[in-house]
Amino acid sequence: MTTVAGRAEEHAMPQQPEHVVVVGAGLGGVRVIEQLRAHGFQGRISLIGAEEHQPYDRPPLSKQILNREWEPERATLRNRAALEALGVSVRLGVRAVALDGTGVALADGRQLAGDTVVLATGAAPRKLPGQPDGVAVLRTLDDALSLRDALDSARSMLVVGAGFIGAEAACAARRRGLDVTVLEAMPVPCERVLGRQVGGLAARLFTEAGVDLRCGARIDRFADEHTVELSDGGMVSAGVVLVGIGARPELGWLDGVGPGNGDGLACDANGRVLATDGVWALGDMAAWRDPARGRFHRHEHWTSAVDQAAVVACDILGVERPAPTVPYVWSDQFGLKIQVLGRTDLVDEVVPLHGEGLDGGPVKGTLVGYFVDDTLVGAVAFGCPAKLVRYRAPVTERADRAAVLALSGSGARLV
């Protein structure tokens, strides 16, 4: 039988933490703080960041900052005054080196004792074996500023990896008039995200912009910081070499935390780190359980970090979590925006919905639907953002093929 006291407990607000320690002063860390305060959390918040800079946004690094359209300050997410206004105690330029329960050890020897910890330490660029130090990578503001300077005085650039960051860097180099070579191991750029057929459209953006794109290329070794040797014996040299082959989650400092560090720290569908108490993780470092697929998935996209921050804050405070959103990522390449909505991996069929790109016509204006079992699970748009908006609800609701074709008005050409 429930007692009066028991009933009162059932209806009480969930217990709030006293001190939330957020490790990682990037997008995920800042957004979770904003969400905690937006939900009325009054307790202490501490923010730890390894970099000296005020927390900043990364997408502009490979776009506006590399192109000299923005000075670095414009990419700031929240400056020190704004964080103080949120009641956050900020420690920048110091790395967290260990986590013991909910206590965080810092590289300067200090300890922070929270009762709740949020991990948002992002990811670090993957490197190739034997990669010389003088070869550029692009993850941090400092990386972007030094690459920007190097491009200003170079005549040629070699990019290893035709993913989104490699493509945006190649684009910045072409804008400056450099000769650009891009080496990609897969048959097309971004095959994992776009698939083979649509990746072919991304490839056309490179070649139509005058980039020497070489897919299926294998690098044997670096001869030096300007030259690579390919497995077919060919050598490629450039004034600036950038390796953009993805990123690995920043987990090195979390030895023994969670159930074993695979590709991302394993968390449940609310971001709680498995096999821990009072610890959440989000963003590029975290692999959240994907209920739809029954496995863990690490998203490395801006919107995912923002969406996850909202879920984590609600879960910490015990308030209702926001409605699920569909994944979304964008990239600005060679004068147009590529937008990826929903899940475009592991699909059965790709169907052109607008534009003639897949038939050899202009890439710009092409919009493609991704189907599983005749339902729409994703869409990719090349330079037609207004059209993509129309597919957000159908992707979210997993509309059937007939409804999608009616929406696109392209039923006739698909018969």
Ligand code: FAD
């Ligand atoms: P981050 O923003 O990387 O923040 C992690 C922070 O933790 C960093 O500041 C790091 O210094 C700090 N840190 C690391 N280790 C420690 C430690 N031990 N102690 C304390 N602090 C630590 N996504 C898109 O959807 N569209 C885009 O166009 C796009 N462009 C991008 C361009 C670039 C150049 C890059 C690098 C990424 C881009 N992304 C883009 C991805 C997006 O920016 C990331 O998914 C997002 O920043 C992830 O946020 P995060 O908080 O997980 O990691």
